[in-house]
Every structure is written in C-alpha cells, then in structure tokens.
Amino acid sequence: MAAVLPSLDELPRQNASQVKNRWGDVVRQVQKSGSVAVTNHSTVEMVLLTAATYNQLVEDAQALKAREQSVLDELARRFDERLGVLQQPGAAGRAADLFAAKGRLGRRPKAGDSF
Template sequence: MPTHALEPAMLNALIALDDLPRQNASQVKNKWGEVVRLVRQSGSVAVTNHSAVEMVLVDASTYRQLTEDVQALKDRERAVLQELEQRFDARLAVLQQPDAARKVTALFDTRGKLGRRPKAGASF
C-alpha cells in the first residue's frame, strides 16, 4: 500500500473544539430537544460544566464516519508496518548469507576508496 494515501475525509472536516457550539450541562438536561436540534444542525455540540468543555455530543452519522476513519487509519498503519517488516526481513536475509561477513570486511578494507571513477555529468 502506498504511504502517500489520502487522509480520511472526516478528519479534515472536524471543527476545532473551541469553535463548537456550546451548551452547559443544565441546558442539556433541561432542554434536550433543543440540544438535539443543535447537534443535527451543526454536527456536534460541546457540553460544558463550569465553562470547561467536558464532552462533545455528535450525531450518529458523524460517529460512524469517525469510527470508519479510525479503522482506515489503523489499516493503513498495519499495511505500512507490514511493508517495513518485509523490507527489514529482506535486508536481514542478505546479511545472513554465508559470504556477508567477507563482503562487509572487504568494504571496510577499502577505507572509502573507489575501485573506479564515478560516472557523472556529461560523461555519464
């Protein structure tokens, strides 16, 4: 799976917590119908207690989308980790070949000297 996959759509559409419409806990308790209308209208409402946001109410479709987006991110993370594991295993297999120690020793013995001139520029 490509590591440059698009981010789930809902994550980009969420409103910052400080920008959400607010209702205090008493309003939620006493005027539930109004709160439900506000949630349906805006998608989510911050519930406050003593002016501090304690929770956010979201409509069911927003919650479903959030859970789908989280699962998509987990799936993408799992695919990226599997790809990294495969690459690691392939490199480890090269290092475990019988002549790997000899090749590493030969590399260190060159002390940074090249066997032939590098090809670059117009001559390449």
C-alpha cells in the same frame, strides 16, 4: 472520506444543566449543527455528535490504522529482505573487506552501459 469537524472553540455550547433539562432542544441543535460542546463551569467536558458523524470518525480511524499497518508491513518486508542478505554465507567476510578498503575502490568505476 475524512470527517471535517470544527474546533472546540467553534462549536455551539450548552451547559450541563441545559443538556439535562432541555434534552430535546439539545438533540435538535446537534442534528442541525452536527455537534455541540457540553460545558461544566465554562469548561468543555464533552462533545455530542450525530451518529453519522461518529460512524464517519470510526471509519476514518480504521482506514488510518489499516494504512499505517500497510506501511509497517512494507517496512518489515524490506527489513527482512535486507537482513536476509546480511545472513547469507560469506556476508561477514564481504562486510569486513568493505571496511578494510577504507573507501578505496578495487577497480575503476564504469560510467554507464556504453562506457
């Protein structure tokens, strides 16, 4: 299940001095809201997350990577299959015949099994 996280603009904010001086309050706020944006001169420098949220992000990233690898493996398999056809004996001659035909058919096409 993908972690649903708010955008940076929607996060509660704490400046770096507050984080340093009132760590306990910041931890409670992170546990309550799930994450807190830490600012330095009004610019978000980092986001503090709960350990559960971090673990969910790691799992989501790993699942995405596995899915991408699966898609790449399937594409590589299909490519190798097609390349194998092109490397068969006589494939170059068939390709040359196809280009020489210039779109003309050698015989009349059939319109299905019952034709």
